[in-house]
Amino acid sequence: xxxxxxxxxxxxxxxxxxxxxxxxxxxxxxxxxxxxxxxxxxxxxxxxxxxxxxxxxxxxxxxxxxxxxxxxxxxxxxxxxxxxxxxxxxxxxxxxxxxxxxxxxxxxxxxxxxxxxxxxxxxxxxxxxxxxxxxxxxxxxxxxxxxxxxxxxxxxxxxxxxxxxxxxxxxxxxxxxxxxxxxxxxxxxxxxxxxxxxxxxxxxxxxxxxxxxxxxxxxxxxxxxxxxxxxxxxxxxxxxxxxxxxxxxxxxxxxxxxxxxxxxxxxxxxxxxxxxxxxxxxxxxxxxxxxxxxxxxxxxxxxxxxxxxxxxxxxxxxxxxxxxxxxxxxxxxxxxxxxxxxxxxxxxxxxxxxxxxxxxxxxxxxxxxxxxxxxxxxxxxxxxxxxxxxxxxxxxxxxxxxxxxxxxxxxxxxxxxxxxxxxxxxxxxxxxxxxxxxxxxxxxxxxxxxxxxxxxxxxxxxxxxxxxxxxxxxxxxxxxxxxxxxxxxxxxxxxxxxxxxxxxxxxxxxxxxxxxxxxxxxxxxxxxxxxxxxxxxxxxxxxxxxxxxxxxxxxxxxxxxxxxxxxxxxxxxxxxxxxxxxxxxxxxxxxxxxxxxxxxxxxxxxxxxxxxxxxxxxxxxxxxxxxxxxxxxxxxxxxxxxxxxxxxxxxxxxxxxxxxxxxxxxxxxxxxxxxxxxxxxxxxxxxxxxxxxxxxxxxxxxxxxxxxxxxxxxxxxxxxxxxxxxxxxxxxxxxxxxxxxxxxxxxxxxxxxxxxxxxxxxxxxxxxxxxxxxxxxxxxxxxxxxxx
Numbered sequence: 001x002x003x004x005x006x007x008x009x010x011x012x013x014x015x016x017x018x019x020x021x022x023x024x025x026x027x028x029x030x031x032x033x034x035x036x037x038x039x040x041x042x043x044x045x046x047x048x049x050x051x052x053x054x055x056x057x058x059x060x061x062x063x064x065x066x067x068x069x070x071x072x073x074x075x076x077x078x079x080x081x082x083x084x085x086x087x088x089x090x091x092x093x094x095x096x097x098x099x100x101x102x103x104x105x106x107x108x109x110x111x112x113x114x115x116x117x118x119x120x121x122x123x124x125x126x127x128x129x130x131x132x133x134x135x136x137x138x139x140x141x142x143x144x145x146x147x148x149x150x151x152x153x154x155x156x157x158x159x160x161x162x163x164x165x166x167x168x169x170x171x172x173x174x175x176x177x178x179x180x181x182x183x184x185x186x187x188x189x190x191x192x193x194x195x196x197x198x199x200x201x202x203x204x205x206x207x208x209x210x211x212x213x214x215x216x217x218x219x220x221x222x223x224x225x226x227x228x229x230x231x232x233x234x235x236x237x238x239x240x241x242x243x244x245x246x247x248x249x250x251x252x253x254x255x256x257x258x259x260x261x262x263x264x265x266x267x268x269x270x271x272x273x274x275x276x277x278x279x280x281x282x283x284x285x286x287x288x289x290x291x292x293x294x295x296x297x298x299x300x301x302x303x304x305x306x307x308x309x310x311x312x313x314x315x316x317x318x319x320x321x322x323x324x325x326x327x328x329x330x331x332x333x334x335x336x337x338x339x340x341x342x343x344x345x346x347x348x349x350x351x352x353x354x355x356x357x358x359x360x361x362x363x364x365x366x367x368x369x370x371x372x373x374x375x376x377x378x379x380x381x382x383x384x385x386x387x388x389x390x391x392x393x394x395x396x397x398x399x400x401x402x403x404x405x406x407x408x409x410x411x412x413x414x415x416x417x418x419x420x421x422x423x424x425x426x427x428x429x430x431x432x433x434x435x436x437x438x439x440x441x442x443x444x445x446x447x448x449x450x451x452x453x454x455x456x457x458x459x460x461x462x463x464x465x466x467x468x469x470x471x472x473x474x475x476x477x478x479x480x481x482x483x484x485x486x487x488x489x490x491x492x493x494x495x496x497x498x499x500x501x502x503x504x505x506x507x508x509x510x511x512x513x514x515x516x517x518x519x520x521x522x523x524x525x526x527x528x529x530x531x532x533x534x535x536x537x538x539x540x541x542x543x544x545x546x547x548x549x550x551x552x553x554x555x556x557x558x559x560x561x562x563x564x565x566x567x568x569x570x571x572x573x574x575x576x577x578x579x580x581x582x583x584x585x586x587x588x589x590x591x592x593x594x595x596x597x598x599x600x601x602x603x604x605x606x607x608x609x610x611x612x613x614x615x616x617x618x619x620x621x622x623x624x625x626x627x628x629x630x631x632x633x634x635x636x637x638x639x640x641x642x643x644x645x646x647x648x649x650x651x652x653x654x655x656x657x658x659x660x661x662x663x664x665x666x667x668x669x670x671x672x673x674x675x676x677x678x679x680x681x682x683x684x685x686x687x688x689x690x691x692x693x694x695x696x697x698x699x700x701x702x703x704x705x706x707x708x709x710x711x712x713x714x715x716x717x718x719x720x721x722x723x724x725x726x727x728x729x730x731x732x733x734x735x736x737x738x739x740x741x742x743x744x745x746x747x748x749x750x751x752x753x754x755x756x757x758x759x760x761x762x763x764x765x766x767x768x769x770x771x772x773x774x775x776x777x778x779x780x781x782x783x784x785x786x787x788x
Contacts, residue, residue, distance in 0.1 A: 004042045010468040011132075011140040013039070039142040041235060042462035046433060047345040048138070048237045049336065050453065051329050052099070053322075054092060054150065054185075054246035057356030057423065059271070059410030060322060064351065064428035065278030066408065067262065067270060068322035072330030073430060076349055080432030081442045081486070084283050087449045088354050088427050090419035090502040092184060092246070093125075093152040095353040095450050100133045100153075100173075100239075102454030102465075102477035104499070106576040107131065112503065113184060114156050115616075116587035119594030122576030125155040127167065132469035134454040136174030138237045141463050144227050146177035148220045149241035152184050156616040157596045159183070163197065170196045175239070179219045183614075186243045186731045188212045188250030189394040190742050192612065199612040201740070206394045211252065213242045217328035221335040228339050235461075240332055244325040247360060247368045247399035249317045251392055256313075256320030263315040266300025266308075267403035268293065270315075274410040282443065283428070284411060289550035291413045296521055297406050298362060307363060307381040310388050314364045314400035317392040318408075343434045346460050348453060352427035356408035358415035358522045360399030366391065367650045367669050368399040371525060373726045375701060378671055394742075397650045397670070402523050411548040419502035420516035422549055436460060437486045444485050446493035447509060447543075451479030459483045478575075499571035504533065504582035508568035512543045515554075515564035520582055533580055538565060588726060590616075602767035606644065608759040611735035615727065618646065618734045619764050621653075623725055625695040625704065626766045628655050629775050633758035634684050641755035642739045642748070643689065644762050647728035649742035655691050657682070657755070658747045662708050664691045665745040666720045673746070676706040676718025686760075687711050690773055693720065700725035712774035736762055 006013050023031040060066040063073040063082070088095040093113045094105035101108045106122035108131050117125035127133070135145045147169045154167045159182055166172035168182070179195055186192060189206040193199070204210035220240050227236050263270060271290070278284045293299065303311060329349070336342050360368055361376045366387045370376045391398045405415045412423035419425055429448075431437070458465055459481040466474055480495040500507040504519030517536040540554040540561045554561050572578050581587070590597040597616070604619040630643045638660045645654035650670040656663055660681035666674045682689065690709040696702040701723050708716040732741045739753040763775065 004462070008141055009464050009466055011137060011466045011470070013140070038234070040233065041142045045235050045461035045463070046436065047235045047336070047341055048457050049332070049345055049347045050099075050239045051332075051347070051349045052096070052239070052241045052353055053325060053351050054241070054243060054353055055357040055416060056245050056322060056352035056427070057405065057408035057415070058352070058412060058426050058428050059274045059278065060356060060408040061326070061351050061428060063430065064283050065274050065281050067274065068319040070323065070326040070351075072326045072333060073349055073351065076333065076347065076432045077430045078441045079434065080347070080430055080437060081439065081444050082283060083429040083431065083444045083448055085445050085447050086350070086427055086429035087425045087447070087498065088352065089450065090354045090417055090424035090500065090505070092353045094502070096241070097127065097153050099450040099453050100135065101127065101131050102134060102451055102479045103131050103475075104451060104478050104575045106501070107478060110153065111501070111577065111581070114152065114154065115184070116584065117155060117593060117595045118581060118587060120576075120579060120581065122578070123581060124595070125153070127153070129470075129472045130475045132466065132474060133174050134457065135169075135237060135239070136469065137458070137463070137466055138461070139174050139176065140469070141461070142234060144231060144234050144236045145175045146220070146223050146236070147173070147175040147180065147239040147241065148216045148223075149180040150186070150243050151178070151180060151182050151241075154182050155595070156614065157590075157598055159614050160598060160617040161199070161612060165197050168197055177223055180216065180241070181243065181731065184730055185246045185248070186212065187248065187397070187742065188243060191243070192731050192733060192741055211250070213244050213325055213328045216240070216242055217331045220332050224332070224335055225339065228341065240329065242325055242328070245318065245321045247357065248397040249314070249321050249392055249399065250394070251317060251321040251324050253392065255324045256317045256392055258323070259316040259319045262319070263312050266303075267407035268300045271407040271410045274407065278411065285547050287545070288411055288547040290411045291548050291550045293406065294413070297402055300403065304381055306385060310381070310384045310391075311364060311401055311404075313388055313391055314398070315404045317398065318400050318404065346433040346436060346457065347431070349430040349432070350427060350450070351429065354416045354427070355412070355418070355424040356405040356415055357399070358402040358405040358417070360401055360405070361523055362402050364401040365399040367397040367671070369397065369651050369724075369727060369729065370669050371523070373669070373701065373724045374525065375669065375724070378669065383671070395649070413549060414518065415522060417502055417520070417522035418505045418518055419500040420505045420507040420518045424502070424505070425500055431482070431486070433460070433486070439487065439489070442489055444489060446485050446491070447495055447498070448482055448485075449479065449495055449498050451477070452482050452495055453479070455479045455481040456483055497571070499568055499575065499577065501572065501577050501580065503584065504530070504580055506568060506580070508564050508571065509543070510564060510567055513560065513564065514541045514543060514549065515539070515561055515568065516541070516549070525584060530582055540564070585726065602765060604764045606736045606762045606764070608737040608755070611733065611738065611740055613734040615646075615729075615734075619766060621693075621764065621766060622723065623695065623700050623702070624766055625693055626764065627690060627692045628762065628764055629688060629690040630655070630762040631686065631688050631760040633686050633760070634682050635757055636684050637756070639682060639757050642735070642737065642753045643755060643759060644734065644736050645739040645744050645753070646734040647744055648732035648739075649744070650732070651724050651728045652732060652744040654739065654744040655689070656745065656748065656753070662689050662691070662710070662715070663745070663747065664706055664708060664718070665747075666723065667744045668722050668724060672721065674718070674720040675745070676708060676716055678708045678710070678716040680710075680715050682710055688774055692773070709773045
């Protein structure tokens with residue numbers, strides 16, 4: 001191998017031209033300059049593909065013994081290595097931030113998801129500039145870089161069209177190309193997409209066969225082919241992160257129908273079947289014990305008989321969703337192979353950024369936002385049964401029941417969010433690199449963690465960990481390269497100390513032994529009393545003889561338990577885990593959490609054409625009275641279209657015109673629509689249209705009275721029976737003069753939502769002005785500014 005001509009510890013690599021003769025005339029025979037050479041990594045550096053599946057437990061995919069067919073994962077494992085002790089952080093954004101930086105999640109400010117960020121350094125959602133992302137390091141060393149899919153690492157106050165874009169993939173994230181979505185989840189049929197930092201619409205509709213995972217694979221395949229066509233000597237780094245299999249579990253019906261009848265025996269039986277299959281495959285030790293079901297999780301036999309067909313369908317949809325996802329991952333891998341690049345492509349196929357999700361309630365959900373608003377009781381068994389044929393379709397936003405999540409984490413205890421136990425953090429992982437791994441179809445059982453991915457890739461590429469990036473001195477990576485395991489199946493593990501923490505669920509692993517304590521139950525979002533941290537009950541497990549954490553040794557070895565508890569505290573101090581924060585709902589409020597907010601005061605003025613505004617970019621109107629006033633020009637023809645809409649089909653509100661009359665619709669979770677329409681048509685000319693909502697008060701999610709006005713005169717009244725307390729949508733946005741995504745009201749579609757008049761401005765107001773339901777246009781900005 002030729003000596004590398006670059007000093008790569010300082011990035012960008014400094015330009016250091018060698019001194020030499022400078023001639024006066026370029027035609028002089030002595031004129032000589034070295035040819036310009038494009039920046040490349042060291043010779044032999046592999047292409048890199050990271051595939052990160054969302055919300056998939058250790059016992060879900062067939063490649064690790066689960067019921068969901070993953071033939072492409074199986075094929076990859078047959079040519080590479082399975083890792084059965086690979087770990088994540090128990091939640092999506094923290095896992096992603098850790099993986100892309102090589103540091104623990106609290107070290108890069110991502111102690112939880114961005115929506116619950118606080119001002120504490122470990123929970124701020126702000127990655128310090130002393131911890132540059134892997135993609136930036138690879139790009140500055142000559143890699144082509146691209147990300148396709150989910151990015152949940154952008155602080156919520158930086159997710160508006162104004163940025164700043166430092167944390168977006170294609171800006172500060174180091175990816176030259178990004179096509180995907182910003183946030184924790186997205187509608188698979190009608191997603192809110194970005195190309196770089198520019199919002200774009202899906203290229204087709206659900207009726208035309210559109211699905212997000214297929215679209216992401218199309219873009220990834222196209223980019224890889226283009227990159228190798230134009231830069232064949234340059235390796236690529238592709239991060240493929242579909243929204244699947246996070247809820248909503250959206251998948252074409254034919255994929256789910258493959259599994260009809262497969263889950264009729266319920267989650268207890270399915271868990272036992274998976275366990276037997278895992279032993280048969282050898283992906284768990286032969287002496288592993290199946291951990292029992294906790295009391296908080298109902299037995300299948302305890303579920304209402306009338307609900308069981310719905311529960312079966314929930315799991316059929318999830319299984320089809322995972323198989324569908326694996327199919328499109330296979331398309332990306334096939335494209336690499338077709339280009340002759342598979343032999344020298346290092347592939348990580350990480351099946352889950354955490355354990356399976358138990359956020360779908362004990363019964364599952366037609367619209368998972370019901371649970372996040374504390375309104376899951378609206379989805380009765382009768383309601384769920386009435387919606388069984390819609391589950392998985394564009395008219396649903398569905399999730400499966402807690403019992404299925406538990407089954408998908410076999411043989412371990414608990415689920416996503418429970419960072420204490422392996423059910424939340426142990427994810428089956430495949431590594432494939434024919435030129436770098438001699439063994440085919442091997443199993444590796446060294447303890448590994450998502451923070452090990454970045455240092456592994458750097459070592460495989462022959463690149464040093466940078467000490468300076470963009471002028472900032474870097475702190476060392478906290479992960480350990482896995483390269484030593486590639487050709488040494490039995491070599492002792494080098495990553496032998498690792499803390500875990502999420503919402504107070506916490507644990508420590510040290511040289512084979514783990515001490516853990518579960519503090520919070522993921523699906524109990526409302527009500528309940530949490531124990532004091534010092535009162536949490538800790539458990540002790542010997543991983544040398546107990547793969548699944550099935551035998552609690554705390555009573556037998558109290559001194560060992562105390563030793564590990566102290567070690568957890570030391571690691572927690574080292575990596576900014578303290579203070580432990582078990583709040584959930586309170587942290588959604590930026591004032592309580594201490595994070596920045598774009599909007600201050602009680603008024604916000606918006607203008608036509610503004611759109612894709614997340615809920616964190618718009619003044620909150622929840623659990624209070626509010627008004628919406630718009631100044632519009634009405635044409636001679638009949639007026640129609642949206643003035644402003646927030647949310648979409650599965651929850652939100654909109655003020656619009658239908659057949660010339662102002663209409664206000666409040667949509668509660670796609671279950672109840674409350675409509676108020678003006679009793680007269682608005683005549684041509686310039687007018688103010690106003691909607692006032694008088695909140696009943698007395699708690700969260702209450703109803704209220706609606707009054708519509710033209711130019712200060714009442715023209716219609718109505719009633720909203722209930723509202724949403726916490727969140728309208730994880731992916732739908734606020735738009736002025738049109739509506740993107742799905743439609744709040746059934747009266748229009750996204751295509752027909754564009755306002756046919758002219759909007760001058762729209763003002764949302766959560767304070768009462770005493771201006772007699774009319775805003776003086778000359779005073780509008782003064783009023784708004786006075787409230788900041």
